[in-house]
Amino acid sequence: MNPNRDQFPEGDSFRRSLSGRYRLASIWQALFFSALVIAILSLMALLYNVIDGSFGYVAYQYKNDPAQFTEKPLNDLNQQELLALLKSNLSAGAYKKLDNEKPIEKRSRADLHTLVLERLIQIDTKQTWSMTDSILHSAKIKAEVADQYPGAKLDFRSWLTFDFLVTPMSSKAEFAGVRTAILGSLWMVGIAILFALPIGTGAAIYLQEYADKNFLNRVIQTNINNLAGVPSIVYGMLGLAIFVRAFEPFTSGSIFGMTDTNGRTILSAGLTMGTLVLPLIIINAQEAIKAVPDSLRQAAFGVGATRWQTVWHHVLPNALPGILTGSILAVSRAIGETAPLIVIGASTFISIDPDGPFSKFTALPIQIYQWTTRAQSEFHAIAASAIIVLLILLLTLNATAVLLRNRVQRKY
Amino acid sequence: MKQENTIMETQHFRPLDLRRKIRPGESLIQALLFLAGFLSILITLAIVYELGKEAWLFFGSPDVTFAKFFGTTTWQPGIGHFGIWPLVTSTLITSFIAICVSLPLGLATALFLSEYASPKARSALKPILEILAGIPTVVYGYFALLFMTPLLQRIFGDGVEVYNMASAGIVMGIMILPLISSMSEDALSAVPRALREGAYAMGATKFETSLQVVLPAALSGIGAALIIGISRAVGETMIVAVAAGSGPNFTFNPFKAAETMTGHIARISGGDLSYNSIDYNSLFAIALMLFLVTLVLNLVSQSVINRFRQRYE
Amino acid sequence: MQNTQPPEYAIETKNLFIFYGSFAAVSEVNIKIERQKVTAIIGPSGCGKSTLLRAFNRMNDFVPSSYVTGEVLLHGQNLYGSNIDPVEVRRRIGMVFQKPNPFPKSIYENIAWGARINGFKGNMDELVEQSLRGAALWEEVKDKIHKSAYELSGGQQQRLCIARTIAIQPDIILMDEPASALDPISTLRIEELMQELKKNYTIIIVTHNMQQAARVSDYTAMMMLDREGSRSGTVIEFSETKRIFTNPKDKRTEDYVTGRFG
Ligand SMILES: Nc1ncnc2c1ncn2[C@@H]1O[C@H](COP(=O)(O)OP(=O)(O)OP(=O)(O)O)[C@@H](O)[C@H]1O
Ligand SMILES: [Mg+2]
Numbered sequence: 001m002n003p004n005r006d007q008f009p010e011g012d013s014f015r016r017s018l019s020g021r022y023r024l025a026s027i028w029q030a031l032f033f034s035a036l037v038i039a040i041l042s043l044m045a046l047l048y049n050v051i052d053g054s055f056g057y058v059a060y061q062y063k064n065d066p067a068q069f070t071e072k073p074l075n076d077l078n079q080q081e082l083l084a085l086l087k088s089n090l091s092a093g094a095y096k097k098l099d100n101e102k103p104i105e106k107r108s109r110a111d112l113h114t115l116v117l118e119r120l121i122q123i124d125t126k127q128t129w130s131m132t133d134s135i136l137h138s139a140k141i142k143a144e145v146a147d148q149y150p151g152a153k154l155d156f157r158s159w160l161t162f163d164f165l166v167t168p169m170s171s172k173a174e175f176a177g178v179r180t181a182i183l184g185s186l187w188m189v190g191i192a193i194l195f196a197l198p199i200g201t202g203a204a205i206y207l208q209e210y211a212d213k214n215f216l217n218r219v220i221q222t223n224i225n226n227l228a229g230v231p232s233i234v235y236g237m238l239g240l241a242i243f244v245r246a247f248e249p250f251t252s253g254s255i256f257g258m259t260d261t262n263g264r265t266i267l268s269a270g271l272t273m274g275t276l277v278l279p280l281i282i283i284n285a286q287e288a289i290k291a292v293p294d295s296l297r298q299a300a301f302g303v304g305a306t307r308w309q310t311v312w313h314h315v316l317p318n319a320l321p322g323i324l325t326g327s328i329l330a331v332s333r334a335i336g337e338t339a340p341l342i343v344i345g346a347s348t349f350i351s352i353d354p355d356g357p358f359s360k361f362t363a364l365p366i367q368i369y370q371w372t373t374r375a376q377s378e379f380h381a382i383a384a385s386a387i388i389v390l391l392i393l394l395l396t397l398n399a400t401a402v403l404l405r406n407r408v409q410r411k412y
Numbered sequence: 413m414k415q416e417n418t419i420m421e422t423q424h425f426r427p428l429d430l431r432r433k434i435r436p437g438e439s440l441i442q443a444l445l446f447l448a449g450f451l452s453i454l455i456t457l458a459i460v461y462e463l464g465k466e467a468w469l470f471f472g473s474p475d476v477t478f479a480k481f482f483g484t485t486t487w488q489p490g491i492g493h494f495g496i497w498p499l500v501t502s503t504l505i506t507s508f509i510a511i512c513v514s515l516p517l518g519l520a521t522a523l524f525l526s527e528y529a530s531p532k533a534r535s536a537l538k539p540i541l542e543i544l545a546g547i548p549t550v551v552y553g554y555f556a557l558l559f560m561t562p563l564l565q566r567i568f569g570d571g572v573e574v575y576n577m578a579s580a581g582i583v584m585g586i587m588i589l590p591l592i593s594s595m596s597e598d599a600l601s602a603v604p605r606a607l608r609e610g611a612y613a614m615g616a617t618k619f620e621t622s623l624q625v626v627l628p629a630a631l632s633g634i635g636a637a638l639i640i641g642i643s644r645a646v647g648e649t650m651i652v653a654v655a656a657g658s659g660p661n662f663t664f665n666p667f668k669a670a671e672t673m674t675g676h677i678a679r680i681s682g683g684d685l686s687y688n689s690i691d692y693n694s695l696f697a698i699a700l701m702l703f704l705v706t707l708v709l710n711l712v713s714q715s716v717i718n719r720f721r722q723r724y725e
Numbered sequence: 726m727q728n729t730q731p732p733e734y735a736i737e738t739k740n741l742f743i744f745y746g747s748f749a750a751v752s753e754v755n756i757k758i759e760r761q762k763v764t765a766i767i768g769p770s771g772c773g774k775s776t777l778l779r780a781f782n783r784m785n786d787f788v789p790s791s792y793v794t795g796e797v798l799l800h801g802q803n804l805y806g807s808n809i810d811p812v813e814v815r816r817r818i819g820m821v822f823q824k825p826n827p828f829p830k831s832i833y834e835n836i837a838w839g840a841r842i843n844g845f846k847g848n849m850d851e852l853v854e855q856s857l858r859g860a861a862l863w864e865e866v867k868d869k870i871h872k873s874a875y876e877l878s879g880g881q882q883q884r885l886c887i888a889r890t891i892a893i894q895p896d897i898i899l900m901d902e903p904a905s906a907l908d909p910i911s912t913l914r915i916e917e918l919m920q921e922l923k924k925n926y927t928i929i930i931v932t933h934n935m936q937q938a939a940r941v942s943d944y945t946a947m948m949m950l951d952r953e954g955s956r957s958g959t960v961i962e963f964s965e966t967k968r969i970f971t972n973p974k975d976k977r978t979e980d981y982v983t984g985r986f987g
Contacts (some may be wrong), residue, residue: 007466007845007846007847007852008840008843008844008846008848008893008894009843009844009846010847011715013577013844014813014816014843014844015813017812017844018617018810018812018813021617021842022617023618024619025617027620027622028619028623029528030518030617032520032521032527032528033523033524034519034530035516035518035519035520035521035524036520036521036524036525036537038517039517039521039540039541039544039586039589039590039593040537040540042544042586042589043543043544045541045548045555045559046552046555046559048556049554049558049559050551050555076522128706136528137553145491187473195444198448198449199448200448200723201448202444202447202448202449203444203445203448203449203451203452206442206446206448206449207449208719210442210445210446211449219448220450220452220453221450222711222714223452223453223456225453225456225714226456226707226710226714227452227456228709229640229643229644229672229706229709229710230459230647230703230706230707230710231643231646231647231648231702231703231706232647232648232649233647233649233674233677233678233699233702234699234702234703234706236677236681237459237462237677237681237695237696237699238455238458238459238461240462240681241462241463241466242458242462245687250713256706273427275455276527278451278452278455279452282452306435307438307439307442308437308438308441308442324643332546335548336546336547336548336549336550336551337548338548338550338649338650339549339650339653339674339678342653342678342681342682343677343678343682344680345681355569362504365548365650366552368550368551368554369550369553369650369653369654371556372553372557372654373552373654379565380554380558383554384554387551387554390551391547391551392550394546394548395476398546402466403546476863500894547830581865604826606824606826607828607829608787609784609820609822609826609828610822610827610828610886611828612784612787612815612891613782613784613819613820613821613822614815614816614819614839614842614843614889614890614893615812615813615815615816615817615839615842615843615893616812616815616836616839616842617817617842620842625828625838625840628830629828629829629831630826650746680879
């Protein structure tokens with residue numbers, strides 16, 4: 001028969017080579033799998049790293065002895081006594097400034113207690129340790145503190161507390177919180193979505209329901225896909241040039257009678273972020289509209305509806321959950337974006353709640369960035385805590401999006 | 413009976429006008445929708461115009477020449493040094509490291525998920541990658557500075573500076589991994605079943621089929637993923653701003669600190685920068701370069717994907 | 726266990742059922758396929774022809790829900806026995822599919838690849854040329870064997886798929902409607918090719934084309950849904966092609982081959 005037949009391994013020799021092939025295959029499969037394991041380990045390392053930083057020992061010292069100010073232990077003082085303490089020991093100017101931020105008489109006992117600690121007694125953090133170190137090397141840390149910082153106290157502290165969420169920014173890590181930053185983020189995202197959702201949905205409707213396949217529309221579509229890939233910092237530059245500078249009278253609110261502001265406002269940030277997520281919203285909305293079955297449109301046209309009636313009464317209501325899912329994803333992208341905010345000039349330090357679109361702003365990722373780049377380890381600890389807050393916020397948003405998406409999928 | 417008759421009659425004589433009618437409401441809405449779509453073009457034009465205008469001012473300044481820009485290796489616009497190379501090399505080095513990490517890992521992950529994992533395992537494992545993809549980059553920056561750098565220092569010793577390109581690049585690779593893996597997985601699963609069956613019918617094992625038939629067939633899709641990955645790495649800001657260093661430094665040593673193009677923009681614009689200074693203009697020149705590079709990469713990747721789709725659809 | 730005597734039949738099935746999940750797509754098939762003959766499987770759409778064919782080289786393994794009961798015997802060994810390696814089964818029983826599916830490689834590599842993974846030790850150039858000649862494709866492609874296989878016409882691609890199958894010297898070649906996507910001239914060439922190939926190989930072909938079955942096959946298996954209302958197919962008649970087309974035993978076969986079926 002065919003002479004080539006002899007050139008193939010037969011019988012046992014074939015079987016041997018086959019088992020060799022299988023062995024090679026399982027080695028490679030293990031390699032592929034280990035790549036996935038590395039990805040999972042990286043995620044775990046990241047989460048561990050953040051949690052590890054948020055808890056742990058802190059060695060600190062009172063600059064001024066509490067006994068200097070009061071005989072009673074600080075914790076036993078009531079609101080009135082704390083108030084008196086502040087009044088008598090703070091300089092008049094400092095007291096006035098605090099009072100301007102928020103009337104001191106109206107502040108809660110806890111707030112005043114913090115103020116006393118911050119302004120009068122003045123905590124001086126010497127060193128912080130990670131959670132793992134604190135647990136594993138507890139004895140060593142205690143010895144070290146006793147040796148290096150005589151008179152310092154050592155506490156195991158959770159940097160992430162409820163207070164951390166509701167306290168405004170402070171220049172001392174021990175008293176800083178993310179309230180201002182969270183409010184700033186919410187304002188900014190709200191403006192971004194108000195701007196991008198209607199326009200994005202409109203653009204998606206245009207492209208899916210109205211646009212012919214002509215050159216201009218192809219350019220629009222390609223352009224949108226490309227905008228989605230433009231680095232976020234470039235959007236920052238755009239925002240700086242357009243919203244902060246060119247539109248300054250509008251974004252600073254000066255045409256509305258605001259004074260003493262510049263273009264680096266929440267409004268500029270929101271518009272910049274809106275521009276950044278616009279392509280994302282358009283693409284997601286297009287997908288949602290595409291998923292609406294054609295039979296529905298034909299049915300509507302069949303009873304004499306105009307195109308817009310068809311879109312408004314039939315296509316949009318059915319695409320809505322998909323569009324909303326897309327916007328939630330856009331929101332979570334906007335909440336995490338940092339670079340454009342840095343470029344358009346987020347404030348490095350504000351402790352007053354934003355009160356409108358023309359306020360100066362900071363945002364959660366901005367705080368994380370600033371605290372991470374500080375040299376002192378207590379700032380890394382609050383950066384880690386702020387990251388946990390941010391991640392929980394994002395997780396909630398994404399879980400909502402997934403739920404919404406599953407509900408939609410069940411429908412068709 | 414009588415009534416029916418009149419209906420018949422009126423219907424019969426009802427005037428019928430099928431000519432095209434102008435519906436002002438409909439036209440207005442259509443015009444508004446078109447504007448919404450057209451806004452994206454305006455955004456692109458605005459980017460090109462604004463970046464171009466300031467970059468023009470920068471290159472038009474008497475101190476700046478192309479020879480200096482591309483021919484020298486110090487970047488200090490404040491004192492008249494305009495050599496772009498330190499920013500470019502560090503951008504290339506961090507991006508290269510990122511791709512070295514994310515391409516093999518992402519591709520292997522994609523192969524495992526699309527070729528080996530059971531549907532159940534796949535649906536359990538993919539969300540993990542999605543979480544990885546959804547983490548804000550500033551968080552990766554924290555991770556690079558406070559986890560990866562100490563790790564590298566422990567492994568490679570004191571040669572590793574506190575801010576260094578290696579740590580930023582590796583973490584950037586982890587950040588890009590989910591993107592490369594999901595795009596590659598899409599490409600792999602777009603390879604028609606018939607091709608796999610053809611290979612199996614030749615007596616190929618599953619592994620031989622995956623690696624020698626499916627992978628080559630998906631190669632252009634994977635190439636597109638690689639290109640997008642590069643574009644992401646080049647444009648990524650926060651990781652390098654936090655961890656790679658804050659000062660231009662012309663070096664090829666990945667364990668040294670060196671600022672990238674994006675990191676430089678972030679640091680300089682973060683300070684109080686006066687408009688119309690050469691510093692300000694120079695940032696736009698850098699941003700224009702970034703924009704053009706990523707634009708070309710994205711366009712290439714998109715056309716590769718389109719051709720890939722056409723082939724198998 | 727390996728028999729030294731050449732076996733009487735190429736493939737023998739005993740009480741074969743093939744399931745997709747709980748649905749028996751094919752039930753109770755008992756046929757014996759002669760060596761070095763062309764056997765055609767005919768029958769209406771959806772009666773399980775492809776399913777049966779794919780059971781002969783365990784291609785159904787890739788449908789997660791599918792499984793078989795009963796036996797498919799090759800050289801006296803049950804292909805579905807617990808110690809059987811499906812890769813080796815497919816190396817012995819090649820398959821040509823309905824739509825040509827060349828690999829995205831050069832013409833040369835399309836043929837060399839299967840030989841290489843199966844440990845071919847001889848002269849590869851020679852093997853490629855011989856296989857292409859065997860599939861009656863050599864003259865058309867000899868100047869461009871290093872070009873992509875996608876540059877070939879559909880008919881040429883299908884012959885390339887046959888060439889790459891014969892390159893690894895299987896015992897049996899399965900063909901699932903190999904000419905249904907081709908024009909009449911390409912179809913004719915493939916039919917001629919089958920006549921040539923059956924000198925060396927056992928061929929089993931699924932076809933919807935009665936004339937084709939009559940022209941190329943020596944034996945014919947007629948498949949049909951086993952009874953009214955059921956969706957499960959079975960072989961209702963199996964004998965020499967001549968007989969099926971001139972003097973079938975089963976009324977349903979007669980109706981079908983004469984085109985009286987709906
Ligand atoms: N992968 C599968 N999963 C579930 N059921 C299947 C699958 N493949 C085929 N079937 C079912 O098995 C039955 C037989 O299908 P098969 O493809 O074998 O028919 P066929 O005779 O080859 O038809 P045709 O002539 O149209 O190719 C059909 O009812 C079909 O729906
Ligand atoms: Mg079939």
